[in-house]
Structures are given as C-alpha cells and as structure tokens.
Amino acid sequence: MLEITVIMNSAVAEVFAWKCCGGGLPDQNLEIQVRNPGPLPVHLADRFDLEGPGERLAWTAVCPAGGRTIATGDVGALYAAMDEAVWERFTTLVLYDGEGKPYRVPLLHRRSGA
Amino acid sequence: MATGIRDKVAIIGMGCTRFGERWDVGAEELMVEAYEECIADAGIAPREIGAAWMGTCFDEISVGKSALPMAITLRLPFIPVTRVENFCATGTEAFRGACYAVAAGAYDFCLALGVEKLKDTGYGGLPSFVGSNSGSLTWQWFPNMTAPGSFAQLASAYAAKYRIPDQDLKRAMAHVSAKSHANGVLNPKAHLRKAVTEEQVMAAPIIAHPLGLFDCCGVSDGAACAIVTTPEIARRMGKKDLVSVKSLQLALSNGEEMGYNDWDGEHFLTTSTASRKAYQEAGITNPREELSMMEVHDCFSITELVTMEDLHISARGQAIRDIMDGFFDRDGRIPCQVDGGLKCFGHPIGASGLRMLYEMYLQLHGRAGERQLDNPRYGLTHNLGGFPSMNICSIAIVGRHGE
Numbered sequence: 001m002l003e004i005t006v007i008m009n010s011a012v013a014e015v016f017a018w019k020c021c022g023g024g025l026p027d028q029n030l031e032i033q034v035r036n037p038g039p040l041p042v043h044l045a046d047r048f049d050l051e052g053p054g055e056r057l058a059w060t061a062v063c064p065a066g067g068r069t070i071a072t073g074d075v076g077a078l079y080a081a082m083d084e085a086v087w088e089r090f091t092t093l094v095l096y097d098g099e100g101k102p103y104r105v106p107l108l109h110r111r112s113g114a
Numbered sequence: 115m116a117t118g119i120r121d122k123v124a125i126i127g128m129g130c131t132r133f134g135e136r137w138d139v140g141a142e143e144l145m146v147e148a149y150e151e152c153i154a155d156a157g158i159a160p161r162e163i164g165a166a167w168m169g170t171c172f173d174e175i176s177v178g179k180s181a182l183p184m185a186i187t188l189r190l191p192f193i194p195v196t197r198v199e200n201f202c203a204t205g206t207e208a209f210r211g212a213c214y215a216v217a218a219g220a221y222d223f224c225l226a227l228g229v230e231k232l233k234d235t236g237y238g239g240l241p242s243f244v245g246s247n248s249g250s251l252t253w254q255w256f257p258n259m260t261a262p263g264s265f266a267q268l269a270s271a272y273a274a275k276y277r278i279p280d281q282d283l284k285r286a287m288a289h290v291s292a293k294s295h296a297n298g299v300l301n302p303k304a305h306l307r308k309a310v311t312e313e314q315v316m317a318a319p320i321i322a323h324p325l326g327l328f329d330c331c332g333v334s335d336g337a338a339c340a341i342v343t344t345p346e347i348a349r350r351m352g353k354k355d356l357v358s359v360k361s362l363q364l365a366l367s368n369g370e371e372m373g374y375n376d377w378d379g380e381h382f383l384t385t386s387t388a389s390r391k392a393y394q395e396a397g398i399t400n401p402r403e404e405l406s407m408m409e410v411h412d413c414f415s416i417t418e419l420v421t422m423e424d425l426h427i428s429a430r431g432q433a434i435r436d437i438m439d440g441f442f443d444r445d446g447r448i449p450c451q452v453d454g455g456l457k458c459f460g461h462p463i464g465a466s467g468l469r470m471l472y473e474m475y476l477q478l479h480g481r482a483g484e485r486q487l488d489n490p491r492y493g494l495t496h497n498l499g500g501f502p503s504m505n506i507c508s509i510a511i512v513g514r515h516g517e
Binding site: 005075 | 135238281295305306308309310313314316317318319327328330332
C-alpha cells in the first residue's frame with residue numbers, strides 16, 4: 001500500500017518556476033507525494049483521475065512525463081498544474097501504478113499547501 | 115613579515131537588492147539599488163570614494179565588459195575602477211580588492227560592488243563558460259560536464275568513502291535545503307520565501323542522482339555593495355560598534371585534484387586549505403567553538419554538507435550527524451545560511467559573495483530583523499566557484515572590531 005499525500009498550492013511550484021523555466025514547467029501547484037513502505041518498487045503512471053459528484057476527469061498532464069518509480073522505503077512526487085476552481089469540484093483523486101492498479105485518495109481541499 | 119588583514123579594514127556601509135527574477139530592471143538599476151542603500155548607510159559623499167571594484171561573472175549577459183558599466187551607472191568621479199571575475203567568488207574578489215587598497219593606505223574609502231543579471235536568458239541554469247578562457251587544459255579535463263553532474267559525483271564519492279546509505283545522505287541533504295527555505299521565509303529580500311518539508315525535498319524529481327530539484331540552487335538577478343575604510347577613519351566619522359575584516363583568504367585549484375590519484379573526489383582541497391589560513395589570520399584556534407554564524411556556498415546541498423568538514427567544523431564523515439542534530443539550524447550552535455543562502459536568497463553569481471557579507475554585517479549590527487541572532491561575534495562567508503575537481507574558494511571572516 002502506498003502512503004499518498006496531496007498538496008494543493010504547494011510551495012514547490014515557485015521552485016519549479018524558478019529553476020526549471022527552460023523546461024516549460026510553470027504553475028506546478030499540485031504536488032502528489034507518495035511514500036512506498038512496501039517490499040517492492042512501485043512505478044507510478046503519469047496520469048490520475050479526479051472524481052466528484054456525477055463527474056470524472058482524466059488528467060494526463062503530469063510531471064514527470066513517463067511517471068516515476070518509487071523504490072522501497074523511498075518517497076517521490078508527481079506534479080501538475082491545477083486550476084483551483086476545477087480542483088474544488090472533485091472529492092477523490094485516483095492514482096495508478098504502471099499496471100493500472102488504482103490508488104484512491106480522498107481530497108480535503110486544503111487551500112494552502114505545505 | 116606579513117601580518118594579515120585582521121582589524122585593518124572596517125565596513126562602514128553595505129547595500130543589497132532584493133534577489134530574484136528582476137524583469138522590471140536592468141543591471142544598471144540593480145547596481146543603483148544596492149549602491150544607494152550602501153552609500154546612505156556609510157554616510158559619505160560619492161566624491162569621497164577613492165577607488166572601486168566591480169565584480170561580475172557573465173559580463174557578456176546584460177552587464178558589459180570592463181568596469182565602465184559601473185563607473186558610468188554610478189557616475190563615479192573619474193576614479194580607478196577595476197572589474198574582477200573569479201567564478202562564484204567574484205563578489206568576494208571585489209571586496210578583497212577594496213579591502214587591500216584601504217589596508218595599503220592607498221585610499222581612505224573604497225567601494226566594492228557585485229552584480230549579475232542572468233534571468234534575461236530565459237534559462238534556468240548558467241550559460242556555458244568552460245571555454246578556452248578557463249585555461250588551455252579545460253577541454254581535456256572535462257570535455258562534457260554539468261554542474262549538477264559533477265556535484266552529484268561529489269555526493270557519490272562522499273557516500274562511498276564514509277559508507278553512508280543513500281537514504282541517510284538524501285535525508286541530510288533534505289535537512290540542509292529545508293533549513294535554508296525556513297530561513298528564507300524570514301528574509302524580505304530573498305528570492306524564495308516559502309517553507310518546504312524534508313519530505314517535499316526528498317520527493318522532488320532527481321536532477322543528477324542523488325541530487326534532486328531542491329538540492330540544486332538556481333540563479334538570480336541581483337547586486338550587493340560594500341564601502342570600506344580604516345577603523346581610525348570610521349571612528350573619526352563617529353561610527354560605533356565597528357564591523358571589521360578579520361580574514362580574507364583565497365585558494366585556487368592547481369590541477370592536483372584532476373591530474374593525480376591522491377584526491378578521491380569527496381571534498382574540496384581548496385576550502386580545506388583556505389579555511390586553515392583564514393582561521394590563522396583571524397586568530398581563531400577552534401572554529402567550532404568560536405564562529406557565531408556562516409554563509410557558505412550551497413550551490414548544491416552536498417556542497418554545504420561537505421564544506422562543513424572542509425571548514426574544519428565537523429569531523430571527516432561526521433557532517434551528516436551535525437546537520438541532523440540541528441547544529442547549523444538557525445537555533446543551532448553555528449547557524450548557517452541565516453538569510454536563506456544561495457538556495458533561497460538566490461545566486462546572482464557576481465553578487466553572492468557580497469550578499470553573504472551583507473548578512474554578516476546586518477547580524478553584527480543587530481539589524482537582521484526577524485532572523486537576528488543572539489550576540490554574534492565572528493561571521494564566516496565562503497564561496498566556491500567551479501567544480502569539485504577544479505575550483506576557486508574564497509573565505510572571509512568578519513567581526514566586531516578589536517574583539
């Protein structure tokens with residue numbers, strides 16, 4: 001099982017914007033932090049779904065492209081540019097591993113991230 | 115017999131711009147911004163400045179060659195103005211020139227200013243500078259290298275030598291970065307002013323293993339400035355609680371790191387040498403006990419970590435323990451990067467050395483606001499220009515005059 005923390009309006013957006021301005025990574029304000037306490041590495045796909053009342057949205061503009069492999073005991077994150085108005089329509093984020101297995105995370109809609 | 119610089123030069127004024135992506139201004143406005151704060155602080159007229167030193171590294175971008183950009187921008191009164199450049203030690207080189215000129219008795223008041231305007235390139239990192247102007251052997255020694263790549267090698271060599279597990283090293287580096295971000299929150303002139311957690315640092319994308327995004331500093335626009343004189347003149351001006359220069363040392367690689375087998379790539383020969391000389395010049399026998407604060411060259415988290423050992427503050431292989439014990443945190447024994455460091459205050463190459471001295475100066479005068487430390491005595495600044503295998507290290511120690 002993965003430990004997933006979702007941070008909207010994360011402080012990392014400013015660092016991405018400053019350090020990666022040549023890489024086309026503005027406004028990466030959504031941080032999805034994932035810890036892998038399990039015995040095997042997990043590859044996270046570069047996509048997630050958002051679910052809300054009567055609505056489902058597939059989100060594919062996720063950094064890093066190609067997803068990310070999280071080693072045992074390690075922590076890694078995915079990032080996305082997310083409009084707050086869109087974000088607040090949804091109550092669940094569904095992350096996928098490389099084999100398509102879903103990981104559901106309830107959203108708390110905390111406006112300010114760590 | 116040389117007696118060194120200790121207490122021969124007083125800093126009577128300093129200024130520093132807000133660092134960042136300063137799209138709103140050019141290099142000229144940055145120079146003016148730092149200079150106006152500095153000369154108002156010094157309380158002298160521009161005509162009293164006898165000579166000036168200007169530091170800029172990438173003169174090709176936004177500044178221009180020679181010292182004329184500063185002489186013209188500041189309307190300096192037809193005085194000697196010298197442009198210096200020594201990679202990331204450039205700002206401290208300008209300061210060194212001004213200090214030695216005063217100490218030699220050549221001038222009563224000297225000005226040192228560092229400026230860099232890099233963000234106009236639209237690129238996150240530094241422009242390439244390792245061309246033929248770095249020396250004729252440069253291309254043979256590192257034909258294809260990046261800064262994150264070479265400092266990642268430093269991290270790997272350090273971990274291998276001291277048998278440090280990857281996660282332990284990453285956690286310590288994350289602490290280094292999280293600490294600087296926490297300090298940057300308190301600095302209104304810092305480029306980045308948001309706190310991040312160690313978890314966020316460790317979760318960030320890898321740039322060059324084991325260095326992640328937060329382990330690497332970016333580059334900024336900015337300028338910083340100092341005016342120096344002799345302590346005797348400063349006292350005659352009515353200045354009290356003088357901040358004086360205790361030590362100025364510089365060490366440059368000589369090819370030994372790259373050309374022979376003795377160096378195992380896990381520390382900086384230059385820093386280790388320069389710091390010993392700096393302590394001797396300043397009369398410091400136990401830096402771990404006597405230093406009050408530091409600003410070191412945290413171009414990468416691993417640089418700061420290893421530097422603690424090369425400054426002879428942490429024992430070899432023990433910097434991780436000191437870092438995780440909070441020894442270098444703002445409330446620790448020797449606070450480091452109190453102003454946010456390169457990582458959060460920012461890194462306009464030619465200005466960084468003077469920016470570090472600016473923080474020491476504010477702290478020693480009790481003017482550092484929310485981040486003020488309790489009764490600091492000696493402050494050390496450290497710049498490292500270049501790569502682990504070939505670099506320029508400058509160290510300055512300042513403190514209250516006569517103490």
